[in-house]
Amino acid sequence: MRILVIEDDALLGDAIQAGLKQSGYAVDWMKDGVSADQALGTEPYAAAVLDLGLPRMSGLEVLKRLRSRNIPIPVLILTAMDSVDDRIRGLDAGADDYLVKPFDMGELAARLRALVRRASGKTSPALHVAGVELEPAAHRVLYRDKAIEFPAKEFAVLHALMLNAGRVLSRAQIEEQLYAWGEEVESNAVEVYIHHLRRKLFPELIETIRGVGYLIPNDKNV
Amino acid sequence: MRILVIEDDALLGDAIQAGLKQSGYAVDWMKDGVSADQALGTEPYAAAVLDLGLPRMSGLEVLKRLRSRNIPIPVLILTAMDSVDDRIRGLDAGADDYLVKPFDMGELAARLRALVRRASGKTSPALHVAGVELEPAAHRVLYRDKAIEFPAKEFAVLHALMLNAGRVLSRAQIEEQLYAWGEEVESNAVEVYIHHLRRKLFPELIETIRGVGYLIPNDKNV
DNA sequence: CGCAAGCTTAAGAATTGCTTAAGCGGCGAA
């Protein structure tokens, strides 16, 4: 799950990036409006965290341009305590939620989670597919009522596949979820994670579509 | 278009039912959580309007059970003005939108419309022709309710032909679907794929138009 | 009847994915 953080303050940006990484997101960090605008147009982010005071192009402008291009990703804006006006204008311009600085990293992560979930529409907090239950918030997976542990990346792959149950995800699509800019891999990492998932759960869970990608089939029943 | 309204307050429920009927929906009205839960499991609703405070089973519980059964219909929850917590928990439990009481009937109708549109847009369109069903997203083909496997290229050929059912595709047009620039083949590859398709499905599915190309005829009946 | 277009088959080539294992780096414990 990939998030774009747009924040010009180095200290704060660093903290946000670190905190969100901790929560398992792949985080890109842009420090001005123009780069952010561009990145939002090209990369498949699940959400954006946007400070309104930015150099080169204001956060509000970034937001407006985003919406005018009909890109519906959830945007959470960061505002100073005293700028109620900004907050209102942000929400008017299409922001989905806001947080007043200073804020707690846990809360930011929680809100992002809620936003992403809501945006993806039909996703409940716990995903149930093929007897596997995955709780994104708790970073927990249950199979046959037993908790199974997954390291961050394995979890992310499983999450992506379960979110898209019934749809094929190409290896490239999965990689985009796992890695932020400049930390792409060039190996068969995804294959290895798939292998681990199959071993810890059961092999039939994930189907291979040769030359296309991977897929967790939708349940028919239940 | 059928909508389920779950609301225990007689006055409000009546108003909602009337208002939505006005907007052209067929409206069922349940007054407690248990009946609603049951109805949602059996009837094909396009969306649900859910009050969170319900007798017998709370709205939140209804929602959770709905999602745990992987039923992805859009749910709009109704919350009291002061219960921000409920709203959050509702969204966390998989609601798609919310409305704070009291609300305007026009707005409710508008939001439902938006939700339904969004939800139906996400359903990947399956192609049905001549008893063959092809789901692009799942990379899956069903014939006589049996799944049949196709390697990437064969699938691509079938997909192209079904997308253009009733129209002749030249061999060159089919090849364009299969190969990126600079990797054209110079052989009878397409003929070979056509042959495989005919064998796995049935020979009459694909007609040969000599000197022109290939064609899957349109069904007369659906 | 003869030719061209398309069908069928088969086999080698190429690609793709699976599996295993090892090195590396970070993080926590001692």
Place this chain on the structure above:
DNA sequence: TTCGCCGCTTAAGCAATTCTTAAGCTTGCG
């Protein structure tokens, strides 16, 4: 701080499938 563990990334060999090609055969049409 140092050590050891764990997770992440690579790499390489192997197995299987898929792709391409070509050759011979069949069919339809003039």
